[in-house]
Amino acid sequence: MQLAEIKKVIIAGAGTMGTSMAQIFAQYGYDTTLYNHREATLQRAKEMIRMNQQALVKSGDLTTEESMAVQKNIGLTADKTCFANCDFVVESIVENLEIKQEFWRDISRLVKPSTLLATNTSGISITKIAALTEKPARFCGMHWFNPPHLVPLVEVIKGEHTDEETARTVFALAEKIGKKPVLVKNHAKGFIGNRIQLAGRREALHIVKEGIADAKDVDNAMKYGLGFRYACLGPLETADFGGLDIFYHVAEYLLPDLDRSAEVPPLLKEKYEKGELGIKTQQGFYSYPEETSKKAIQERDEKFIRLFHALYQK
Numbered sequence: 001m002q003l004a005e006i007k008k009v010i011i012a013g014a015g016t017m018g019t020s021m022a023q024i025f026a027q028y029g030y031d032t033t034l035y036n037h038r039e040a041t042l043q044r045a046k047e048m049i050r051m052n053q054q055a056l057v058k059s060g061d062l063t064t065e066e067s068m069a070v071q072k073n074i075g076l077t078a079d080k081t082c083f084a085n086c087d088f089v090v091e092s093i094v095e096n097l098e099i100k101q102e103f104w105r106d107i108s109r110l111v112k113p114s115t116l117l118a119t120n121t122s123g124i125s126i127t128k129i130a131a132l133t134e135k136p137a138r139f140c141g142m143h144w145f146n147p148p149h150l151v152p153l154v155e156v157i158k159g160e161h162t163d164e165e166t167a168r169t170v171f172a173l174a175e176k177i178g179k180k181p182v183l184v185k186n187h188a189k190g191f192i193g194n195r196i197q198l199a200g201r202r203e204a205l206h207i208v209k210e211g212i213a214d215a216k217d218v219d220n221a222m223k224y225g226l227g228f229r230y231a232c233l234g235p236l237e238t239a240d241f242g243g244l245d246i247f248y249h250v251a252e253y254l255l256p257d258l259d260r261s262a263e264v265p266p267l268l269k270e271k272y273e274k275g276e277l278g279i280k281t282q283q284g285f286y287s288y289p290e291e292t293s294k295k296a297i298q299e300r301d302e303k304f305i306r307l308f309h310a311l312y313q314k
C-alpha cells in the first residue's frame with residue numbers, strides 16, 4: 001500500500017498512548033477510529049482527549065474550531081467489525097507478547113489484504129509479535145514516545161519479514177503527520193530509544209543507590225545539562241563537537257566504573273514491589289499528592305509544547 005491510499009486509520013488500545021496517538025491522525029485529517037475491547041475505557045479516553053485538546057488550544061496550536069473538528073474526527077468503538085474497512089492499524093494494547101500475538105492473529109484475518117499493520121510495543125520483538133499474523137510482510141513496529149501527541153520521535157522498526165514497501169510507507173506516514181521518524185533496519189530488542197534510555201537510567205539509579213548524589217540532583221544534571229544538549233545534538237554529534245580524543249580517554253578510565261549489571265536495578269525493584277509506580281499511584285521517586293498529579297502532567301505538557309515551538313516551529 002502507498003501513502004496516498006491510506007485514508008482510514010484505527011488505533012487499537014485506548015490507554016495512555018493510543019488515545020493520544022489517535023489525536024494526531026485525526027488532526028492531520030485521517031478518518032480515525034479508537035478501538036478498545038472495553039467500553040468503559042473509551043469513556044476515559046474521551047475525557048483525556050478533551051484535556052489534551054484544551055492544552056493545544058491554550059498554547060495556540062489549534063483554534064477552538066480545529067480542536068472540535070479533531071475531536072469529531074475520532075470515532076470510539078468496542079466493535080471489531082471496524083477492522084474490515086481500514087487502511088492502517090496501529091496496535092497500542094498492553095505490553096504482553098501473548099496478548100499482542102492473540103490480538104494480531106484475530107485482527108489480521110479481519111482486515112483487507114492490503115491493510116498495513118503496526119505495533120507500538122516498547123521493545124518486544126516485532127518478528128515474535130507478528131508470528132501468528134496473516135501476511136507478516138505488511139507488519140512493522142511504529143514506536144511512539146509519551147506523550148505521543150507532543151514528542152516528535154517515532155521509531156519505524158522492520159521485523160524479520162517486514163517488506164521494504166511497508167516500512168517505507170509507515171515512515172512516510174509518520175513524516176506526513178508531523179513526526180520525526182527514524183528507521184530501525186535490523187530489529188534489536190528496545191530498538192534505539194529504549195536501549196539508550198535504559199542504559200542511562202541504570203546508571204542514574206546506580207548513582208543514587210551508591211549515595212553519589214540524590215535523585216533530585218541526578219534529575220537536574222539531566223535536565224539542565226545532558227537533556228538540554230540532547231534536544232539539539234545526539235550523543236554521537238555531541239562527541240564530535242566535544243572532541244573524540246576527549247571521549248576516548250574518558251571512556252578508557254570511566255567505563256570500568258559504571259554499572260554493568262544485567263539485573264533490574266535494586267532501587268527500581270524496591271519501588272515496584274512496594275507498588276510505588278510513579279504519578280499513577282501518587283508515589284514514585286517523588287510524591288504526587290492527589291491535587292498535584294494532574295497539575296504535574298499539565299506543566300510537563302506545557303513545557304514540551306514550548307520546547308517544540310522553540311526548536312521546530314515559531
Ligand SMILES: NC(=O)c1ccc[n+]([C@@H]2O[C@H](COP(=O)([O-])OP(=O)(O)OC[C@H]3O[C@@H](n4cnc5c(N)ncnc54)[C@H](O)[C@@H]3O)[C@@H](O)[C@H]2O)c1
Pocket residue numbers: 012013014015016017018035036037038041091092093094095096099103120121122123143144145146
Ligand atoms: N506508556 C508509555 O510511556 C509507552 C511509550 C511507548 C510505547 N508504549 C507501549 O504502548 C502500548 C500501550 O501502552 P499504554 O501505556 O498506553 O498502556 P495502557 O495500559 O494505558 O493502555 C492499554 C490499553 O489497551 C487496552 N487493551 C488491552 N487488551 C486489549 C485488547 N485485546 N484489545 C483492545 N484493547 C486492549 C486496555 O484496555 C488499555 O486501555 C504498550 O505496548 C506499551 O509498551 C508505552
